[in-house]
Amino acid sequence: MDETQYIGQFKTIEDLGDIVNKLINDHRDAKNGTLGVMFRVVVPPNKPTSYQEGHQGPYKLTEGVRVCDYKFEKSTGLEWVIPDPTMGLSFSKTFSHLKSTRKMLSRHAKGKNNPGPAHIAWWILEDRDLPQGMAFTKDPKNKHHYFLAVTERMHINTLVKNLQLIAYKMSIIKDLTFGEN
Amino acid sequence: MDFSGNDQKAQLIALHYANQFNEVEVIEIIKNNRSVDSKKTAIKLAKFYWDMLDASIDDYEKKKEVLGEIGLQYWMERLLNIISGYLSNSGYEEEWEKVSDEA
Numbered sequence: 001m002d003e004t005q006y007i008g009q010f011k012t013i014e015d016l017g018d019i020v021n022k023l024i025n026d027h028r029d030a031k032n033g034t035l036g037v038m039f040r041v042v043v044p045p046n047k048p049t050s051y052q053e054g055h056q057g058p059y060k061l062t063e064g065v066r067v068c069d070y071k072f073e074k075s076t077g078l079e080w081v082i083p084d085p086t087m088g089l090s091f092s093k094t095f096s097h098l099k100s101t102r103k104m105l106s107r108h109a110k111g112k113n114n115p116g117p118a119h120i121a122w123w124i125l126e127d128r129d130l131p132q133g134m135a136f137t138k139d140p141k142n143k144h145h146y147f148l149a150v151t152e153r154m155h156i157n158t159l160v161k162n163l164q165l166i167a168y169k170m171s172i173i174k175d176l177t178f179g180e181n
Numbered sequence: 182m183d184f185s186g187n188d189q190k191a192q193l194i195a196l197h198y199a200n201q202f203n204e205v206e207v208i209e210i211i212k213n214n215r216s217v218d219s220k221k222t223a224i225k226l227a228k229f230y231w232d233m234l235d236a237s238i239d240d241y242e243k244k245k246e247v248l249g250e251i252g253l254q255y256w257m258e259r260l261l262n263i264i265s266g267y268l269s270n271s272g273y274e275e276e277w278e279k280v281s282d283e284a
Contacts, residue, residue, distance in 0.1 A: 058241070058252025068255045086186055090258060096274070097265070100281045104234060104261055108254050141183050142266030 006119075009174040013099065016120060019173060020095040027124055038091040038136055038146060039122045040170075041102045043109045048121035048170045049089060049148070049163040057108070063160045070150060070159065081154045085137040088147030089163075091123075097144035106175075117175035121167075128169060131162040182213060182267045191259045193248055198233040216271070223273035227280035230264045233257075 010016040020039060027036030042048050046055050050064030059066045062078045071087050073080040092098035098120065106118040130136070133152040139145040148166070150159060184192035192211060199207045206222065207229045209215045217223050234257050241252045250256075268277040 057254040058250070059255065066255075084187075090262075096278050100261060100265060100277075101258070103281065103284065104257060107234065108238060108257065139262055139266070140186070141188070142262040143269065145262045145266070 006174045007171045009176045010120075011176045013177070016173075017095050017099070020098060020120070023122060023124075024095070037122050037124050038093065038148075039098045039120055040089065040091050041098065041105050042119045042121050042172065043105050044117060044119060047167055048172060049167040050160075055109075063156055065156065065159060065163070072156075073153070079156055081150050081156060081159050083149065083151050083153065085149050085151075086140065086147065088137070088149035091136060091146045091148060092144060093146060094144045097142070115178075117178050119172050119175050121170045121172040123166065123170050131165050133158070134162050134166070182211060182263060184263065188259055188263060190248065191256050191263060194237075194253060194256050195233065195260055195264075197247060198236055199229065201236065202229070202232060204229055217268065217273060220273065220276055223268055223271070223276040224280055226264060227268060227273075227277045228284075230260060231280065231284035233260070 008019065010019060023037045040048060043055065045052050047064075051061055051066055052064070053061055056066050059068045061067070067078060069087065069089055070081045071084040072078050073082050090101065092101055102118045102120070103115075106115040109116045109118070125136075130148075133150055133154050135149055135151050136146045137149045139147060148163075154162075182192075195211045196208065199211055204225075206215075207226060210217060210222070210226060217226055237247070237253045237257055240247055241254075244251055247253060265274075265277045265281075268274060
């Protein structure tokens with residue numbers, strides 16, 4: 001499958017805010033609260049919906065999925081994922097939430113005194129449906145945060161395929177706030 | 182603050198660092214013995230989050246175990262959502278954003 005394409009870049013947080021807020025305005029009907037665009041922070045060399053070995057923090061990876069992000073059926077080891085609306089990859093609904101999350105992950109990636117770039121990927125909901133068995137679910141603790149959750153028992157291979165399909169259709173802008181990388 | 186569901190460990194981790202910093206007021210908020218009812222307290226809680234994040238990164242770099250784990254990135258993500266969500270629901274979203282921009 002092709003790599004996700006970078007469609008732009010940002011050199012300052014203000015640049016990023018302009019891009020994100022324009023996307024929100026273009027795709028979200030704020031009056032009825034319909035979701036339009038979901039944003040995700042991606043610390044390279046990770047991909048929009050998967051991690052690379054050595055870049056997943058202290059967590060075990062299976063097929064590019066961090067085992068802390070989904071609920072696995074204990075009796076099957078890491079073979080089957082079971083639904084939990086409060087687990088899944090993190091997405092932001094607002095620029096404010098995205099900005100905090102980006103700062104946190106950027107600092108976490110390489111140490112607080114050596115923060116690194118964190119690209120921003122997004123999914124426009126009105127353009128296409130998520131694969132069957134996947135849904136954005138609101139974090140009950142934070143209205144600006146959503147999980148990309150599984151809604152039905154799913155084999156890890158299916159989850160991986162679904163996440164790849166989603167990544168393939170996401171747009172991504174490159175973080176150049178630390179210079180070229 | 183809501184630590185229900187899968188987030189009970191997040192409360193223990195927040196308490197660990199609040200105790201380490203001797204943040205008495207924050208400890209009471211995390212224990213849900215008091216709520217944030219002023220801008221000053223909201224700013225204190227928001228600052229606590231970013232100080233906790235830096236302390237947890239330090240611990241990770243030193244391979245120090247905290248509550249049975251080395252590296253708390255997942256829990257720091259959850260605590261960001263829990264604490265900023267709580268401040269937002271309490272009417273202190275502006276304070277969270279200002280502190281976060283300056284952190």
